[in-house]
Amino acid sequence: MNFILHIICVIAMTLPNILGFNLIFGKGKIFHFGPIGVSLIAAYASFLTLNATGSYLVAIAIGSTFALLASALFAWLSFRLDPDGLGILSIAAHLAIINVVLNWSSFTGGAMGIPKIPRMPYLDSLPTFTITVSTIAICWIIFLFVLEHSAFGRQLQALAEHEWYAKALGINRIRIHMIAFFIGGIGALLTNIFYHQYIHLVYLSDFGYPVFIYFVMIVVAGRPGSVLGVTLSTILIVTLKEAVRFIPLPSHILGPVRLLIFGVILLAAVWVQRDSLFPKKRTI
Amino acid sequence: MPLLSVSHLSLTLNAQQILKNVTFDVDQGEVVGLIGPNGSGKTTLFNVLSGFLKPTHGTVHLREADITHVSPAQRAKLGIGRVFQNFGIFREMTLEENVLVALEALPKEQRMLLGDLREVVRGTLDMVGLSHQGKKKAGSLSGGQMRLLEIARTLKSGKELFLLDEPTAGVSPKMTKQVADLIAELKKEGKTVLIIEHDLPFISRICDRVLVLDVGEVVLNGKPGEIKHDKKLQEIYFGADPTA
Numbered sequence: 001m002n003f004i005l006h007i008i009c010v011i012a013m014t015l016p017n018i019l020g021f022n023l024i025f026g027k028g029k030i031f032h033f034g035p036i037g038v039s040l041i042a043a044y045a046s047f048l049t050l051n052a053t054g055s056y057l058v059a060i061a062i063g064s065t066f067a068l069l070a071s072a073l074f075a076w077l078s079f080r081l082d083p084d085g086l087g088i089l090s091i092a093a094h095l096a097i098i099n100v101v102l103n104w105s106s107f108t109g110g111a112m113g114i115p116k117i118p119r120m121p122y123l124d125s126l127p128t129f130t131i132t133v134s135t136i137a138i139c140w141i142i143f144l145f146v147l148e149h150s151a152f153g154r155q156l157q158a159l160a161e162h163e164w165y166a167k168a169l170g171i172n173r174i175r176i177h178m179i180a181f182f183i184g185g186i187g188a189l190l191t192n193i194f195y196h197q198y199i200h201l202v203y204l205s206d207f208g209y210p211v212f213i214y215f216v217m218i219v220v221a222g223r224p225g226s227v228l229g230v231t232l233s234t235i236l237i238v239t240l241k242e243a244v245r246f247i248p249l250p251s252h253i254l255g256p257v258r259l260l261i262f263g264v265i266l267l268a269a270v271w272v273q274r275d276s277l278f279p280k281k282r283t284i
Numbered sequence: 285m286p287l288l289s290v291s292h293l294s295l296t297l298n299a300q301q302i303l304k305n306v307t308f309d310v311d312q313g314e315v316v317g318l319i320g321p322n323g324s325g326k327t328t329l330f331n332v333l334s335g336f337l338k339p340t341h342g343t344v345h346l347r348e349a350d351i352t353h354v355s356p357a358q359r360a361k362l363g364i365g366r367v368f369q370n371f372g373i374f375r376e377m378t379l380e381e382n383v384l385v386a387l388e389a390l391p392k393e394q395r396m397l398l399g400d401l402r403e404v405v406r407g408t409l410d411m412v413g414l415s416h417q418g419k420k421k422a423g424s425l426s427g428g429q430m431r432l433l434e435i436a437r438t439l440k441s442g443k444e445l446f447l448l449d450e451p452t453a454g455v456s457p458k459m460t461k462q463v464a465d466l467i468a469e470l471k472k473e474g475k476t477v478l479i480i481e482h483d484l485p486f487i488s489r490i491c492d493r494v495l496v497l498d499v500g501e502v503v504l505n506g507k508p509g510e511i512k513h514d515k516k517l518q519e520i521y522f523g524a525d526p527t528a
Contacts, residue, residue, distance in 0.1 A: 151388040158374050158385050165372040168334060169441070170360035170389035 005130045011238045012130070012137035013195045018218050018234050019144050019227060020187020024180050025216070026224030027148065029160035031083040034074050034090035035215060037097045038185055040207040042067035043192035044101060047114045047202050056120055063189050071185030075178050094212070102204060114202040123197065133194050140190065145227045147183075156180055157225070210259075217262055221269040237265070285348060287312045287476045288333075288445055293342035295325075295332060295500075302328045304500045306342070310445075315467065315477040317487040317508070320497035321520060326480045327369060329497065330447050333478075334366045335359045346445070361391050365443030369450045369480075371430040375423030379433060382422050383408045386441045394442055408440045409433075412466075428459025435466050439475070446470060448479040452486060464490055488512060496520065 021035040046063030050056060074093070078086050101108045108114075123129045147153055155176050158166040167173060196202045214237075222233030244258050286309035295303040302325050310316050318326050331337040333344060335356035343352045346362055354362070366372065373382050383405045387398060398404050409415040412432040414425075422430065431451055438446060451467070452460045460483075467490050470477055481487045487494060488508040496504035496511060498520045504511050511517055 151385075154377070154381055154385040154388065157377065161374045161376055162372070164336060164356070165368060165374065166385075167336075167356040168360055168366040168368070168372060169386045170357050170391075171385075172357045 002126060005126050007239055007242050009126070009130050009133055009198060010242065011235050012133040013191055013198065014238055015137040015231065015234055016140045016187040017191035018215060019140060019230060020184035021215055022219045022222070022225065022227070022230045023144065023147070023156070024184045026219045026226070026230065027153065027160065028156050028177065028180050029224075030078055030177065030180070031087035032074055032078060032090055032181070032184075033087050033212060034094045035184060035188060036207050036209075036212045037090070037094035038067060038070045038074065039188040039192050040097055040101065041070040042185070042189040043196055043202050043207075044108060044114070046189070046193055047117055047196060048108070050117070051114065060189075060193060063193065064186065067185040067189040068182055071181040072178070075181035078177060078181075079174060091209075094209070098204065098207060111204055113204055115200070117196050117200045117202065119197045119200075129198065136190060136194070140187070141227060141231055144183075148225075148227050152176065152179065213266070214262065217266040217269065220273055221265060224273060286310060287347060288478070289345040289348075290333070291343045291345070293329075293332060293344065294340050295328060295337060296340045302500050303332065303339070306497075306500070306502055308495055308502055308505060310476055310478060312476055313471070313474045314493060315471050315479065315491050317491035317494040318478060318480045318497060319482070319484065319487060319494060324497045325500040326497055327449055330366065330449055330480065334364060334447060360389070360443075363442070363444035365438035365441065365446050367431075367434050367438055367446065367448045367451060369453060371427065371434060373422045373430050373434050375421065377422055378419050379409060379414055379422055379425070380405050380418040382433060383437050383440065386437045390441055404440055408436050411440075412436045412462075426456075426459075427454040428456050428462070431455055431463055432459065432466065435463065439466070439470060439473075444476060446475055446477045448477060450480050450482065452481065452483055460486070484512070
């Protein structure tokens with residue numbers, strides 16, 4: 001039973017960040033490759049504040065401020081760079097953030113991370129934790145589903161299909177993309193606030209580049225831009241990831257096997273979605 | 285007072301001068317044709333007028349307000365509607381969404397005047413005989429249908445000045461007639477139209493005035509009847525007569 005609750009928790013905690021990233025990368029077709037960088041900033045800002053103040057309220061306030069600032073930074077980069085340039089620079093920014101956290105060990109704990117993170121008082125038991133994160137995940141799915149079918153969703157899609165055509169209708173790219181990045185930032189905060197309480201630790205390897213590949217795989221497999229599709233692929237892939245642990249193989253083989261499975265899924269998903277993954281640019 | 289006033293407009297891109305001292309006015313309710321050989325700068329001029337390119341020199345005024353440095357989205361809100369050469373519709377969206385997204389981009393006060401947007405969408409699709417395909421993806425339409433949808437959408441979104449870039453390109457003769465009817469409808473409603481075309485009979489039929497652009501310069505400006513017989517036009521399109 002606990003294992004099922006654990007899987008539900010992991011799915012529910014993963015969804016806000018994945019769906020936020022899906023809004024930017026999947027729906028908006030913005031080559032933002034730094035969502036894990038935003039997660040890292042949100043997590044460290046929140047839990048360093050928690051350690052210093054002991055208050056979750058203050059920690060969440062500071063965490064959201066930093067998550068929004070990091071999102072604004074990536075949004076600002078997206079306004080000034082071509083898609084390819086943004087892709088490369090956002091990867092570089094992500095790696096730079098990791099290096100700062102790793103080397104500023106007196107403040108961040110370096111490679112050791114931030115241990116002994118307490119849970120919020122009412123989240124001590126697994127069932128209450130599961131109910132809380134599941135409720136938040138469901139609210140987040142509904143919010144993003146409504147957003148997908150709103151004027152904002154259509155304007156984001158129009159910009160993704162053809163920026164010039166969208167602008168010629170009066171759509172303000174800066175406003176729409178900024179909102180998308182901010183929603184992505186809030187999603188990153190929601191995931192990280194709960195995930196690190198759940199494992200009682202902020203650990204730097206949770207923000208590595210493979211995590212980003214895992215995100216891309218889920219979004220591509222679920223059909224980029226689709227809230228329901230990406231929700232479904234999150235459920236399936238997180239369950240698969242947890243289930244692979246039970247394959248009776250030595251750990252030094254299990255790791256590569258897992259990567260191999262995910263690699264095949266990503267390859268197949270990209271192949272199936274090859275026509276809708278990237279925006280089609282046409283000449284004027 | 286002209287609706288659109290273009291004054292001494294020049295544009296240099298990659299050390300090449302694309303537009304040279306382009307100056308002209310367009311009055312409210314006028315339909316003006318813009319013709320010229322390929323590479324003469326017609327579409328580039330439209331890109332400057334709709335704000336996608338910034339001129340090196342010169343100004344663009346809309347109702348006497350200087351809009352030279354105004355963004356494309358802001359120009360759209362001021363009433364400039366652009367119809368693109370390669371069908372400026374969103375092919376992954378349904379026909380209804382294509383109209384809706386244009387209406388939703390209007391300033392709030394203007395949007396509220398329209399009333400129920402879903403009704404306006406239905407009316408727009410009815411206008412071009414596409415209401416039965418509202419839920420279909422726009423990518424499934426023919427070139428002519430895409431063009432009609434784009435013009436109707438721009439009309440219903442309350443634009444004042446229409447920049448139509450080759451509206452009959454890739455359109456069947458039957459649809460060309462429908463496009464011409466739609467432009468006549470724009471004129472009847474007092475809208476102002478600037479239209480790029482290669483089809484000279486089409487231009488002569490629907491335009492009040494024609495501007496001829498050659499190597500980035502306005503070389504002729506007059507009524508279609510006068511321009512048609514101008515020797516300079518023959519030279520531009522067919523070269524100078526060696527026997528003359």
